[in-house]
Amino acid sequence: MLSIKNLHASVGGEEILKGINLEIKAGEVHAIMGPNGSGKSTLSQVLAGSETFEVTEGEITLNGENLLELATEERAREGVFLAFQYPVEIPGVSNMQFLRTAVNAMRLHRGEPEMNAAEFMKHAKEVSKQVDLDPAFLKRGVNEGFSGGEKKRNEILQALLLQPKLAILDETDSGLDIDALHVVSDGVNALRAEDRAILMVTHYQRLLNHIVPDYVHVLAGGRIVKSGGRELAHELEERGYGWLGVKDEEATASSAS
Amino acid sequence: MATTDKEVSELVKREYEHGFVTDIESDTFEPGLNEEIIARLSGIKNEPEWMLEWRLKAYRRWLEMDEPDWAHVGYPKIDYNSISYYSAPKRPEDMPQSLDEVDPELLRTYEKLGIPLHEREKLAGVAVDAVFDSVSVATTFKEPLAKAGVIFCSMSEAIQDYPELVKKYLGTVVPAGDNFFAGLNSAVFSDGTFVYIPKGVRCPMELSTYFRINAANTGQFERTLIIAEDSSYVSYLEGCTAPMRDENQLHAAVVELVALDDAQIKYSTVQNWYPGDENGKGGIFNFVTKRGAAIGKNSKISWTQVETGSAVTWKYPSCVLRGDNSVGEFYSVALTNNYQQADTGTKMIHLGKNTSSTIISKGISAGHSSNAYRGLVKFGPGSEGARNYTQCDSLLIGNRSAAHTFPYIESKNKSAIVEHEATTSKVSDEQMFLCRQRGIDPEQAVSMIVNGFCKEVFKELPMEFAVEAGKLLEVSLEGSVG
Numbered sequence: 161m162l163s164i165k166n167l168h169a170s171v172g173g174e175e176i177l178k179g180i181n182l183e184i185k186a187g188e189v190h191a192i193m194g195p196n197g198s199g200k201s202t203l204s205q206v207l208a209g210s211e212t213f214e215v216t217e218g219e220i221t222l223n224g225e226n227l228l229e230l231a232t233e234e235r236a237r238e239g240v241f242l243a244f245q246y247p248v249e250i251p252g253v254s255n256m257q258f259l260r261t262a263v264n265a266m267r268l269h270r271g272e273p274e275m276n277a278a279e280f281m282k283h284a285k286e287v288s289k290q291v292d293l294d295p296a297f298l299k300r301g302v303n304e305g306f307s308g309g310e311k312k313r314n315e316i317l318q319a320l321l322l323q324p325k326l327a328i329l330d331e332t333d334s335g336l337d338i339d340a341l342h343v344v345s346d347g348v349n350a351l352r353a354e355d356r357a358i359l360m361v362t363h364y365q366r367l368l369n370h371i372v373p374d375y376v377h378v379l380a381g382g383r384i385v386k387s388g389g390r391e392l393a394h395e396l397e398e399r400g401y402g403w404l405g406v407k408d409e410e411a412t413a414s415s416a417s
Numbered sequence: 418m419a420t421t422d423k424e425v426s427e428l429v430k431r432e433y434e435h436g437f438v439t440d441i442e443s444d445t446f447e448p449g450l451n452e453e454i455i456a457r458l459s460g461i462k463n464e465p466e467w468m469l470e471w472r473l474k475a476y477r478r479w480l481e482m483d484e485p486d487w488a489h490v491g492y493p494k495i496d497y498n499s500i501s502y503y504s505a506p507k508r509p510e511d512m513p514q515s516l517d518e519v520d521p522e523l524l525r526t527y528e529k530l531g532i533p534l535h536e537r538e539k540l541a542g543v544a545v546d547a548v549f550d551s552v553s554v555a556t557t558f559k560e561p562l563a564k565a566g567v568i569f570c571s572m573s574e575a576i577q578d579y580p581e582l583v584k585k586y587l588g589t590v591v592p593a594g595d596n597f598f599a600g601l602n603s604a605v606f607s608d609g610t611f612v613y614i615p616k617g618v619r620c621p622m623e624l625s626t627y628f629r630i631n632a633a634n635t636g637q638f639e640r641t642l643i644i645a646e647d648s649s650y651v652s653y654l655e656g657c658t659a660p661m662r663d664e665n666q667l668h669a670a671v672v673e674l675v676a677l678d679d680a681q682i683k684y685s686t687v688q689n690w691y692p693g694d695e696n697g698k699g700g701i702f703n704f705v706t707k708r709g710a711a712i713g714k715n716s717k718i719s720w721t722q723v724e725t726g727s728a729v730t731w732k733y734p735s736c737v738l739r740g741d742n743s744v745g746e747f748y749s750v751a752l753t754n755n756y757q758q759a760d761t762g763t764k765m766i767h768l769g770k771n772t773s774s775t776i777i778s779k780g781i782s783a784g785h786s787s788n789a790y791r792g793l794v795k796f797g798p799g800s801e802g803a804r805n806y807t808q809c810d811s812l813l814i815g816n817r818s819a820a821h822t823f824p825y826i827e828s829k830n831k832s833a834i835v836e837h838e839a840t841t842s843k844v845s846d847e848q849m850f851l852c853r854q855r856g857i858d859p860e861q862a863v864s865m866i867v868n869g870f871c872k873e874v875f876k877e878l879p880m881e882f883a884v885e886a887g888k889l890l891e892v893s894l895e896g897s898v899g
Contacts, residue, residue: 208854212846236856244854248847252869261865262855269856301869302851318855 161186161357162207162326167218169206176202176213178382184326189358191368191393194379195401200361201245203379204330207359208242209235222326237269239325243315243332250302255314258302259284263321284321291317291347309340316347327351328359333367345370365397380406445504450497452476455604458503462573462607465580475593475603482597485731488760489789489821492665492702492729500636500667502605565621567651568613572640575611582613586644590673590710590737598669598704598731602638606671609639614649614680623879625654636667643673645680647713652683654882665693665728670705678713678740683721685878686734687886689893690726697756697785700728707734708764711743711772719746720763721877723886725893728757733791735764738772738803745774748874750886752867752893753786753818762792762823767803767833776807779871782818783894789821796833804834811841812870814863814894864891 167180176199184190194200206213207220209232220227227235250258256277264274275283285295291313303311312332319327329348333341348371351358360373368376368390376392377384378401386392386404446454455476459469484495562569568579575583593603610626626641645651668690674682684707693700703726709718720734736745747763765774774794782788794805811820822839844866852862868875868887875883 208850210850232850232853233856233858236854242854244851248845248851250848250851250866250869252872253865258852258855258865261857261861262852265856265858265861322855 161223162359163219163221164207165219167203167206167220168216169202169213170216171202171213175216176382177206179218180379180382180384182377182384184357184359186325186357187352187354188375189352189360189371189373190375190377191360191362191373192377192379192384193362193365193393193396195406196363198379198406199382200363200379201330204242204328204359204361207326207328208232208240233265237266241319241322241324241327243312243319243327243329245331245334247303247306247311247315249304249306251304253302254299255302256281256284256298259298259318259321262318266322284317287320288317290320290350292343293317308335309337312336312340312344313347316344316351319351320347324356326357326359328361330361331363332360333362333364341367341370365393368393378404378406380404446501448499448501450476450500450502450605454502458605458607461503462576464576467580467584468576471588471593472604475600476605478594479597479600479604482594482600484597488731488791489787489823490729490731490758490760492758495665495667495702497601502636502638503607505607561621565618566615567618567620568611569624570611572606572609572611572642575642579611579613582644583611583642586642586673586675587640588673590675590708591671591706596706599671599706602640602669602671602706605636606638606640609670610641610643610655612641612643612651612653614643614645614651616646617648618646619649620651623652623654625656636669638668639670641670641672642675643682643684644675645677645682645716647677648679649677650681650683652685652879654685654687654879656687656689665700665702666691667702668705668727670707672705672707672734674707674709674718676709676711676713676716676718676740676743679715680713681717681719682709683719684709684734685882686720686722686724687878687882687889688722688724688726688730689889691728692726692755692757692893693728695755695784697728700757701726703727703730703732705730705732707732708737709735709745710737710739711745712739713743714740714769715742716740717744717746719744719748719877721746721748721874722750722761723874723878723889724749724751724759724761725889727759730757730759730761732761733763735766736774737766737768738774738800739768740772741769742771743769744772746877747774747776747778748877749778750781750871750874750890751779751788751790752781752890753783753788754893755784755786757784757786759787760789760791762790764793764795765805766793766795766797767800767805767830768797769800769803771802772800773803774805776805776809777873778807778809779874780809780811780820781814781867781870782811782820783814785817787819787821789823791823791825793825793827794835795826796828796830798829800830801832803830803832805836807835807837809837809839810870811839812867813841813843814867860891860894864894867894 162184164180164182167177169177192200215228222238260280267274284298288295293313332344336344373390376388378386452473455472459472591599593600612624614620676682690701690703711718718736724730738745745765751759751761753759763776776792778790780788780790790809796803809822813820820841824837826835848866849862867890875886878886
């Protein structure tokens with residue numbers, strides 16, 4: 161489904177991704193782990209089409225389609241979804257209005273009729289229960305005054321509403337207490353499907369106890385230095401990144417948390 | 418950032434929707450301003466002697482006045498002798514008695530503007546007084562209003578039919594000597610709207626006027642006077658458009674509101690005059706004096722404005738809170754794009770006891786535009802227990818626009834309480850990325866973000882116009898993704 165070949169990307173002339181190769185098939189869940197500054201978040205942003213980064217070499221295709229030729233919103237309509245690490249606030253725009261605009265943009269792209277406010281409200285209320293969000297918060301401004309946990313649940317709610325082909329989850333577990341982690345993990349597990357690929361970017365192994373990946377990759381210095389099955393995550397938890405020749409004191413120290 | 422700018426410039430490129438010229442015969446004065454022109458203007462309107470005297474007095478006063486230069490705007494010097502001070506669509510001997518008699522070409526103009534009079538009449542329950550260039554063309558809904566005792570007519574008619582009311586109030590809120598543009602308007606105003614709500618009457622419908630400048634090289638100088646007697650209520654809305662022309666055109670209006678004891682006037686404006694092209698050529702100079710006198714105790718005057726048009730805007734809808742416990746409100750959205758300049762805000766003059774005022778101003782600057790909020794909150798010696806709350810928010814789109822805030826506070830009473838909050842923010846790349854990542858078009862995203870920013874003001878607009886205002890923002894913003 162997703163194929164990344166020799167991907168190089170830089171920001172302000174500094175190369176962050178230095179030749180990433182990755183294949184993800186439909187139905188698979190891949191986890192990308194790695195120390196801070198290894199390029200994990202950059203990879204998620206580049207896949208989603210962030211214009212902060214410049215792709216200098218390589219290719220990205222989704223079901224054979226060249227994503228690099230598509231603008232951010234076009235990629236989204238082709239089914240690329242990014243759950244943000246730090247979801248931004250949009251004051252005064254209700255979550256409901258924002259979500260309906262997004263859902264309708266996708267529907268329009270697929271040639272389906274738009275959902276009216278009443279239809280959408282009903283649908284969104286049901287889905288919000290799945291991530292344990294009070295439907296009242298659909299009326300609040302996008303991420304406006306949301307707690308860290310609410311913001312993350314809101315991201316998963318959006319994924320459930322938009323039903324992407326490729327869901328990229330950027331540090332979805334950061335800042336969550338254990339209860340919220342369960343809710344978010346249940347949401348992500350509900351996303352798992354035959355025709356969907358999931359790419360989880362995480363610093364810690366704990367998320368992978370709840371969402372068990374099919375493959376684990378270690379990203380360091382802008383390259384994937386090690387790939388393996390789910391057991392690799394456990395190995396990282398026990399041994400840290402050091403044995404891979406990767407320096408990351410923080411990850412080693414906190415992997416036990 | 419670079420992309421943001423690119424998108425900004427793309428979105429900014431949209432064209433002015435109302436920029437058509439209506440091909441109708443019209444009577445237009447040759448350019449120039451002198452006492453003879455004023456006398457001709459007054460004569461054509463068959464005005465009484467006192468009106469002509471009033472105009473001439475204002476004109477002589479105006480000759481001695483200087484054009485103000487303190488606003489944060491720049492524009493080429495205006496030659497007041499190159500402007501024509503009167504233009505009226507040519508019509509048969511008599512004024513049309515009903516809409517059926519109005520020139521169909523004119524009616525089509527209004528339809529293009531999205532205000533089919535017949536439709537409005539039936540569906541919206543809005544009485545529309547449409548001012549085209551200098552004269553009032555058709556006023557709908559006169560009869561049901563008359564039943565309620567409400568007078569809603571053109572200023573020209575009011576001078577003929579209700580001279581005592583006009584004499585009593587005209588120029589009492591904005592005197593001819595108030596400022597340069599008000600002086601000019603007093604001398605040459607050609608028409609406008611007159612509203613009178615008798616004691617204890619709640620006006621049965623929203624009143625509405627659409628202004629449109631059509632003829633080239635003409636100025637539009639309308640004059641509006643609204644009087645709300647004791648315990649009455651009226652909500653009034655004006656909308657404005659003008660065709661695209663390379664030359665600048667002058668619009669210098671005066672609006673006076675008078676609210677007596679326990680009366681309420683709600684005045685809303687959706688201003689979409691031609692803003693000039695993307696290089697700043699052409700457009701309307703909108704130099705307007707609007708002021709409300711809350712004379713009576715417990716009276717209330719509320720201004721709501723959505724300003725998206727005009728090349729240069731100079732406008733400060735104000736409230737003089739004379740009556741004890743009177744209330745003044747100002748809710749404003751001012752959007753500038755391309756090379757537009759706006760210097761707009763309000764004055765809240767607290768004179769009576771326990772008077773209170775609220776100012777909510779939302780300025781949005783895109784393209785190379787400049788947007789300034791200028792506000793004065795003043796407390797007189799007798800304003801015991803008065804208070805003001807001001808909130809001034811600026812939103813920048815792109816990297817070449819500017820926002821300024823000039824708040825002035827003058828207090829001669831120690832018990833006065835003032836709260837002031839101001840913020841400046843940008844439509845951020847992160848917000849745009851979030852929206853686009855969810856499949857939303859950049860244009861739609863900016864429009865949504867800006868609408869969210871303006872929400873507090875839009876909710877003050879009459880329902881049907883709130884929708885219109887939202888759309889207008891969308892249209893004005895096309896080409897300005899942040």
